Amino acid sequence: MPPICERSSLNHDIKHIMSTQKETLGFQAEVKQLLQLMIHSLYSDKEIFLRELISNASDAADKLRFEALDKPDFYEQDSELRIRLSVDREARTLTLIDNGIGMSRDEVIDNIGTIAKSGTRAFFEKLTGDARKDANLIGQFGVGFYSAFIVADKVTLTTRRAGLPASEGVRWESSGEGDYTLETTDAPRGTHIVLHLREGEDELLDEWRLKQIIRKYSDHITLPIEMPTAAVTDEDGKETQPAGWETVNKASALWARAKSEITDEEYKAFYQHVAHDYSDPLAWTHARVEGRQEYTQLLYLPARAPFDLYDRDARHGVKLYVRRVFIMDDADKLMPQYLRFVRGVIDSADLPLNVSRELLQGNKDIDAIRAGCVKKVLAMLEDLAENQADKFATFWKEFGQVLKEGVGEDFANRERIAKLLRFASTHTGNDGQTVSLADYLGRMKPEQDKIYYLTADSYTAALASPHLEVFRKKGVEVLLLTDRVDEWVTSHLTEFDGKNLVSVARGALDLGALEDESEKASQKASEEAMKPLVDALSDTLKDTVKEVRVTHRLTESPACLVVDEFAMSNHLQRMLKAAGQDVPVSKPILEINPEHPLVKKLDASRSQDTRFADLAHIVFDQALLAEGGQLSDPAGFVKRINALMLELSA
Template sequence: MTVETHKETLGFQTEIKQLLNLMIHSLYSNKEIFLRELISNASDAADKLRFEALSDDGLYEGDSNLKIWISFDKEARTITIRDNGIGMSREEVISNIGTIAKSGTQEFFKALTGDQAKDTQLIGQFGVGFYSSFIVADKVTLLTRRAGLASSHGVKWESSGEGDYTIETTEYPQHGTEVTLHLKTEEDEFLSDYRLQGIIRKYSDHITLPIIMPKITTDDKDKNNTTIEEEVVNSAKALWTRAKHEITEEEYTEFYKHVAHDFDAPLTYIHNKVEGSNEYTTLFFIPARAPFDLWDRNNRRGVKLYVRRVFIMDDNEKLLPPYLRFIRGIIDSNDLPLNISREILQHNKQIEAIRSGSVKKILSALENMAKNEPEKYATVWKEFGKVLKEGLVDDYSNKQRIAKLLRFSTTNDDNPVQAISLEDYVGRMKEGQEKIYYITAENFSAAKNSPHLEIFRKKGVEVLLLSDQIDEWLGTHLNEFEGKSLQSVTKGQLDLGHLENEEEKQATAKASDQFKPIVERIKNTLGEKVKEVRVTHRLTTSPACLVADEHAMDASLERLLKSAGQPIMGNKPIMEINPEHLIIKALKEETDEKRFNDWVFILFDQALLSEGGQLDDPGAFVKRLNEMFISMGNLSPRIITLS
């Protein structure tokens, strides 16, 4: 293999320049975290080497005793963090340090406000460990070599964090990475055994690798005789193997920050040990806020799999279902083979049992939080509610449990904050109400202001307002809850059951007979645009609306699938007219065929717009509307007479 020995000066990606500036100014009040982040990176590098060495033991190069070394030099004013983990090639250094390829990068920078306190939270949420070095250093030097490559393939990277960096190939005998921080003049506090060891014990005691610092001892008899020994600073014991009562809240929090690369504390944790035929330990965390790559269903690196404390992998979808991808933590099995592969995991009964048990524990924790800590659960729902809804599609066996965790906006509140559970809804259903009514729309305003809700508002019947994209599948995958069927108010004939008295039913039947001629005229005018035209009692203030056939998909779902490029055979809508509306009454008496046709098309287009649809011919709609405004002098006396 040809080795690139030349030295290059390369510019940082624009986003990194912004990030460095933000970190230096926003995180300065908590600057000691730089050591936690670099130790965490070193630990990850060791995990990766252990995993790759399972299939290629030669990667250890005779050095399988993985460690992290930390030292400082008062005269040179440097701190050095070294590991013998996987290391990096030249290409990996450029990719991992010179650019940010993380999903959600653009959203991260759009969310920045310029408010230091708020931006600090966002930086922590995004996770930017290595760059925290520049909070305390005015120059950072990195030496690394990827395990398995020759010593001549070492890489030296250096930067002052001001926009560019140098990179060159160099001799580096050991595999792993060494980071040297050249401290700023005001950061001498970190050139101290006591200070560094305090930070390590505070933030990184749970790291399973030994973290080593040099210890200088002096002979009591000969003060000039000093020796340097290696001292393990941390407990180097996997935190999840300890008894729960031995672990403090602070230790749980710091471990979470390590596995999640998050600066903030988690909302809660779930620590569980299963014994019996299948022995394993799980330690899961629910973050306080969503990561920027939450909507990437393929990014499944939240939970790490260990076998007898040896890291195996962190990106397998078999560990947890996609709708729980916001969970962070570890699974440690005593029974799986160390050389287990992703392919074997696909059909492994032990993994299936671990996955099933883990899901139940997480759902139980969410249920307990929803019941006993509703304010905390409101945060979970705000951050992860849309993802949890995917569980209705992903996890049929737990569908009813997931349904109880869902939260909605309703017509009783007209508030976009989703706070009402299905149990709440069922508990306050009107006497005689047999169904759970809901409406789906592209956004909250469209749902709240839909004409389909008019009769429900008049009768005081609560309707769920669904406006998340995933809600379009709710009616398909959740047909009933606690014996109550879910009914879309935009599909099929309106059936209010016992909420409608006999007198109202007779009035509707009578209106259908009286308006039969105009119904036929409207149908003839619209032709192939509609499947059917009929009189409705669901409208109280609007002249017309469009509904889907009982067995067809909602119009909003149809539009969503079309926008995603799905080949959809469009279902013709049913147009319903309000016999009590002045325009419909005027149309009933209209003899001018052109004006009648124009009004019919305007009503159809209005109904389509009111449910969030797009007009086939906006220009024709505007033209008809303008002509109607001009001729209103002819139409208005007839309307006034009818009123």
Template sequence: MTVEAKKETLGFETEVKHLLHLMIHSLYSNKEIFLRELISNASDAADKLRFEALSNDGLYEGDSELKIRLEYDKDKRTITIIDNGIGMTRAEVQEHIGTIAKSGTKQFFQALTGDQAKDSELIGQFGVGFYSAFIVADKVTLTTRKAGADKSEGVRWESAGEGDYTLESVEKIQRGTEIVLHLKEDESEFLDGYRIRSIVRKFSDHISLPIVMDKEVPPSMGEEGIDEKPTEIVEETVNSASALWTKARQDITDEAYNEFYKHVGHDFQDPLTHVHSKVEGTNEYTLLLYVPSRAPFDLWDRDAKHGVKLYIRKVFITDDAEQLMPRYLRFIRGIIDANSLPLNVSREILQQSKQISAIKSGAIKKVLGTLEDLAKTEPEKYEKFWSQFGPVIKEGPIEDHANKERVAKLLRFASTYADTDKQDVTLEAYVGRMKEGQDKIYYVTADTFSAAKNSPHLEIFRKKGIEVLLLSDRIDEWLVSNLDEFDGKHLQSVAKGDLDLGVLDAEEDKEAQEEVNKDFETVLKQIKDVLADKVSEVRLSHRLTESPACLVADVYGMSLNMERIMKEAGQGLGMGMGRKPIFELNPTHPLVVKMKEEQDDSRFADLTHILFDQAILSEGGQLDDPAAFVHKLNGLLQGLLH
């Protein structure tokens, strides 16, 4: 079959142009990584072929010896990377090379700062892969054919890394991909066998696939100095070509661990820590899992794949194994190699397998144990971890009931103890500082730290020296609705229900409050009549010492902050999930005292609405009619001028 001449010139997407420009200029000081990235891609291609061939042996086309070959030509100034992996179709080349089809692209470009050093780390994290070739090359030619396709279905892609690329159909006898880098004038250092070998051993020694290069074997000399054997070229395996995770821990250097992480994690930075463990018995498996040092830019992209690859007896199965790691640990990178599963495992079997469930449970325990050790022995590292992944870990008690207590001990919060936005207070430390007779862990939620710190609900707690957790991450509302107790102590919102401090309240305070309640009965009824259906109840407050008023959610209702979050998500459910808020007033505040004396019904109504709207604002809420609030407030102020 002849190849139909079909060559077209296509333009790069704007994002690709932007990425190429950034990468070439930002990563130039670390340019040798181009070889690591291209070898990593070739290794992935071999893994995919090995998996596909489990159900279709014909894809090997009679050649099941998978390897990566490196060549260089000083005269032509080229480096060539050849693999006999899965290969690509024309459509796949266009999808993976001509465009960035990666989710999170928008977030990636928004995260760029303009600082070259910081941006280079982000670019590496994005996974530049193939594009790294343009760091050292002024032209790249890629020729590929999908395994199992006819030799006439080869595809050639070529570009100078500027505005466009060409795509044409070619004949390619061998499956897989060949990438030729035409080096820039000042990149001659890479046209050296020793230099290439040293890069491979530094960055890619852990690749389980053989990486081969030609090597000259000099002639041997006979007794009389006559050549017995001429110079010959032999193929030499440059890397150790064994799966890193199968080696004993004592035989693996920190550098080797780190380089393997960069391969599986598509990251340029070293990981924060790792766990390497082998479990023996009826369900035998090995895991090598890493905690990254920085959150990926697409951490909150729910469509992003998990970072753990599943192998079965060193054969790659899938990198989309949601059954291996829960969503709250989605930042974990690495591999799990199961010895006890069949190689022809399907997605359905993965979902239903008791062995997979046991492996997942074991992996979670190992990760949590690693984080516990980090928090205990390297608190500075754990602080760095928390700054990057804290909000994600807070999903743990919601998602993982079996490990709720363990995850709860890993949580960190800001609190009134330090009064800073630094989240470094553990629940254990809070309980250890509780006042004698205190039986609850108190917290307040808000949409910002400042709003939480300055919440009027804290006033009585500050006065009595009772610590309150300050929760301002969006996930906190879901967290406290699922984590209702810790160490036998109930978690209690300071903005919900009738405040009862139990033995922390002096008896004389309670008696005085009862007297005041009688004194304000009439005023409270008038206020309720003015506000009508806006509130469920009007009462005097026990929590306020400085502010005139506040809103309180029903003990079983949705907090006002949660209600606001739901509304922003387009799921408004009405005040307090159908329950109207309670309006509390501070009987010692001059404005509230003034209301008891106010004879003018109109001024009384205006003052009531002003205090109610202020209470909404202090909760971080939005007014239904801001102009009316301003009008009433101005009227009140003008009255003070007369």
């Protein structure tokens, strides 16, 4: 495509094209709904339309640069990539042109006419009803093109994908109602968008106003954003400077500039562009690394989670550049999965320009860059945790569960990650995850040598667990782990700062020096006295439990269930079953409280076979329910309870 040099070529590209194969197609229902939202609900933030269209144009240029590495003929002798914006006051139109990658007919239908690529369904699930907040979701969900209808009552888009012949251009047009037209046309490479402005949008015909908006939202775009300039004449009317184009934005790679030259506002604006998130980031780090590997990193911590954070198959990651040439979006090999929330740019001075996703796998240079970036991100988090508690609390609420995955994924940094973890505990009095392992160690009893924790389905269930009773009695803090990932965490994080992490619901209770000799002697005597009852229960419940034993972890409950020290926890078994996975059959251990009146009643009924069996099953079922389990025979449980109630009321 020949360079665009004059204002008249703009109009020529749009108006003087030959069209064939015109057809009318309907929007999907979700797209119709989205268009109505754009037109009627987001009007107070109408400036965002230009931000979104320019961002899309910038992405199209990046994609062309990447594909042209292997196919340089895609440039069609026009490698000076740019975005151009012009107004036609008479026609009341605003025209935006880029000479980026462009779109094919199928891509136009997929990206604009249907839900396949737009993300509109997920977008609607995240809507809050607050127009300003909802406007900020637009870029994140890839639905920014539709924002054009905030200010336009008709949009005409003409595009051709690089590599296709000029005759395979596509013209798309819609009034933002229920359908759009599509036709094949001659077109230059790239995308031309003409906005037919609504009545009352005259300020958008003011070039000075447009420049204001560009500098506010898009100054950081590395592509030059150009607007036409009028010819300059002298007093005699002689032209001293022909009409041309001026660059409105700074059009430089922000990350390549010195930190001292970049304001916080510029850093924030660049984050909003690179992350498609129009709230401010929590923090960022910007550094140039020199040595065996030379690269620049500009990495951000978002303030809120993206909609697909927990979709591990979705591509997440930073943008990779090589010597300021865009290579790929979402370069996930440059950041581990547990840091998939990080956004930003990595610009290498050493990698080849033709690096592919396959070459990123197992590449030593990439591994070195990745390790350096991970250290920078962890250092950012450590700084927030130590010096900006409010910001770290925000981070933890949004991304804490994801960071926990790093305990099992990143052995080299496990200790650093462990120090950043936060949990609820019996000490806090609420379900806020604010307790670090260091906090816990600082509150340990002098004679305590273990870190105690309990996993459960919820904070309420954990707090009500009978396994906590002896710890409350002795004033020993227990961490309450209720995130689904916590079972994974505790299977990999078995000690911290020399102290073992021990589940209060697994294995025999060992309080070590927290128990004195008189307590141990009393426990031994209770075990001997209760041996006949233990034997009787073992026989009666042999199909249900692996073992019955006396416990001293209970002070209020008659019984509880535990598993062997190295067995799968009951909590994990329930999660796996709920996910439809096969779980190995394992019987729990029933522990009874020798001081509880119900257990003493049970002991007294040993000579009555039927009554004893009913009470034994009731005690087991109650213990199962207390820890969130499901009864295998609910009807049998109800029948036994009813019989017991009738007996007591007789």
